[in-house]
Amino acid sequence: MRSTMQDVPLSIGNLVRYGTSVHGRTRITTWTGGEPRRATLGEVGARASRLAHALRELGVTGDQRVATFQWNNQEHLEAYFAVPAMGAVLHTLNIRLHADQVAYIADHAEDHVVIVDASLVPLFAPILPRLRTVRHVIVTGADTGDLAADGVSVHSYESLIAGRPDDFAWPEVDEREGAAMCYTSGTTGAPKGVVYSHRSIYLHSMQVCMTDGKAVSQGDTALAVVPMFHAMGWGLPFAALMVGASMLLPDRFLQPGPLADMVQAERPTVAAAVPTIWQGLLEELESSPRDVSSLHSVVVGGSACPPALMQRFEERYGVPVLHAWGMTETSPLGSFARPPAGATDEERWSYRLSQGRLPASVQGRLIGPDGAPMPHDGSSVGELEVRGPWVTGTYYGDEDPEKFHDGWLRTGDVGALTPDGFLQLTDRAKDVIKSGGEWISSVELENAVMAHPAVAEAAVVAVPDPKWDERPMVAVVLKEDAAADAAELRAFLSDRVARWQLPEFWTFVDEVPKTSVGKFDKKSLRSRQSSGDLKVVEARG
């Protein structure tokens, strides 16, 4: 029985039409270091219309890709509105990637136009001549700088949009068509593209505005510290548009000092960023106090948030921290760590430090080492797989079947799910040790070894084993003047982990190799082990 409901698509065009009119007086503020740049959402909408007219004139038709190479600022927001609403596809380039990666990604996506911030021209200029599909570069800000490449026209944003109509007949679109794309900087292999649909962005925006989501409402001012080239700025720009929330955009002023200044001056109520940003802000506030009391919800994601950071923010500044989990492939918000009603104070902290609860639209399951689903009992461990209308089902132009499983996305995250739907992630799938059809958590083993008083650092990797498939090997850095051998450390572990998990293989090193962001470089450890470059001792019994 067909329903009688209207078939109105969930589209960015409808959001832009609504937000920029009904909420036309909402403020959009861009930090400049000096006097902030101020506009209303109505003005941003008018400028987005002018931009859309300009892009049409440059030949942007159908689903062509318009890329941005931008900070979080008003012009970036204008591109966010204009490009998907006109039916084209917004491609947010990550300005922090290596030039080779930017060139690869822009070519792979077949970007036709790139909108570049003037301050980023020095970074972009050497990349431009390598881009094979780009025909137009539009520079926002002071002047177009020193940009040139064969077959590419360079435009000033302001000159280009000047004098064009303030409205644009945003077309009706099929809600499953691409609206925006973002590449993941995969740890292995080439970057992979995710194409968000109008539908996925619309539904994700509703979730962000749900009371059990990020609870963004029309009265909020949202400070988007997370870059708008990271998974659509965690959904803040379109969620704010959907309900008419104000936005505070930090542009390139992402250092703790300016961030503290803008919070004090502009009084945002919600904000989103990775833990290191909040850590920096906290340190700044301790050396040089500012008023951050306007913040009533600060979302932390991207990596696990240290408990001390959450506690200090709340106890000292009265700013509640909301932990969230997600990835580029999940639009990105997959869960929110709001404690359930009726939790005790102690339980509340454990819920809040988890990766959070999956909402109705994000189905989760755990797949164990043998490929079978594991129970959601809070202790059984498996790889998290997710499914939902804002979860990707493939990559753009790249099947990568390893990342998908019967229509579910393999997240690469390993952990448990409680019966009430909270995620407790412990490992990356590539870091667990698959031993005899069971998984050993390298993170748990590392923590157990590091609890020994003689140990400064410990990293656990899998080594091949003919009988068990894999077994753990522990690389230990002893504290200065401390001594302990493998037998003693193994004995120490025997109270702490199951017997079958006790490692036989140990190596003592001067330091654990680290990646550029300071994580244990397990790839390097594994290759040193396999090339016989490490002295490995065995301990059994």
Next chain:
Amino acid sequence: MRSTMQDVPLSIGNLVRYGTSVHGRTRITTWTGGEPRRATLGEVGARASRLAHALRELGVTGDQRVATFQWNNQEHLEAYFAVPAMGAVLHTLNIRLHADQVAYIADHAEDHVVIVDASLVPLFAPILPRLRTVRHVIVTGADTGDLAADGVSVHSYESLIAGRPDDFAWPEVDEREGAAMCYTSGTTGAPKGVVYSHRSIYLHSMQVCMTDGKAVSQGDTALAVVPMFHAMGWGLPFAALMVGASMLLPDRFLQPGPLADMVQAERPTVAAAVPTIWQGLLEELESSPRDVSSLHSVVVGGSACPPALMQRFEERYGVPVLHAWGMTETSPLGSFARPPAGATDEERWSYRLSQGRLPASVQGRLIGPDGAPMPHDGSSVGELEVRGPWVTGTYYGDEDPEKFHDGWLRTGDVGALTPDGFLQLTDRAKDVIKSGGEWISSVELENAVMAHPAVAEAAVVAVPDPKWDERPMVAVVLKEDAAADAAELRAFLSDRVARWQLPEFWTFVDEVPKTSVGKFDKKSLRSRQSSGDLKVVEARG
């Protein structure tokens, strides 16, 4: 460019699977007058599965209609979950309609099964033999009572579901298929059926849980006073399921006393009902105080809420009242009267007394007397037309083109839209006077006449006019011992309304005829006027 997102349908099955597991401990309480009946959402889910198995065995396949004739209680909720999730269509029959209407509606929808509450068997028994498509009646509660009709099997709900499996493989469905249906008790002509889709119910539930919507969250306990046969209980049951909110269901105990008792005992946090329910509760509280402080948001809709009611609820009991507008055709929630950020205290009240602001998913426009769109300037008046994914685009088996206009629903409500999207409805379209290509609001004229000290009541209807198409006629009831003639009243109005709106036709009556719910019966007034049954005097100049 096709997006890479997964194609996961927005379905009731997914909501049921999620809510009854992840939020399995959530409480569902049904009032009984004595000890409340308590269950968890997990138990309700298990019983819904058993019900689905039973319905399959009774031959319910595909999109067959399963009707309910029920109060708001746990069994009604079980049918809400089981019927759409199994792919059939839930049809909530209105127990307050005349037997003729119930029979017409059940036949028109081709109901196959009806689930009836034992306490309603006396009401249902005389209807049953008239139903042409019903093959099974399932009675919830004590016993099956005195029900019989040729070709109809009568079952006890508890016996029927007993011993069946606690889980059901809810099928994947096309989200645009029908999930539930509801008939509007139209003021003219036969009742019309609206078929909600899985998609429309899912999206509407998200809106209800948005912070700028009804803001329902997992920590809430929702008191659904509004009957679940009125436009899906205003969306509360599925919204609560989506986020795992507790529900408090009043069953047949809808009188002010029991309502006050259950609020005090069960401490609901949100509630929804028509103004008369809240009026009754207020009076009850004044004669016999109870603690209603748990309520932090009370939604009022169905008809305009008297300001005094809102003010008294807030000032005396600290319970904020949220005005909402909608209709069966809009799922039903179309707008929420939350004042915009930055409104002054005085502005806040005027916003809150309006019909509210349309959210992003409900597009609104005003169509003036000549069929052209009117500006949204807060003063131009037109008929409200709406469009969106939870707005109906037709009626079930009944085209009724009069109610639709280029893909928009004609709401039949007349008023203005402010630039910031707030609705200010004043009249029903059938009550406005179409005079010389302009509209005259009968409600405004009535209020202006009633401001005269000699007038007790006044009702305005349109009378045909050869030159102007229609002109207003005022029916006046004078206060006892008061005197005023048409000329005096017309002179009194001249300061209050535009000159061209001044009525020429007046009639003095002992009382204004009223409908069964106490509204002015304008149909009766018009027919008395056209049949020459009223003494009409003219006043001009």
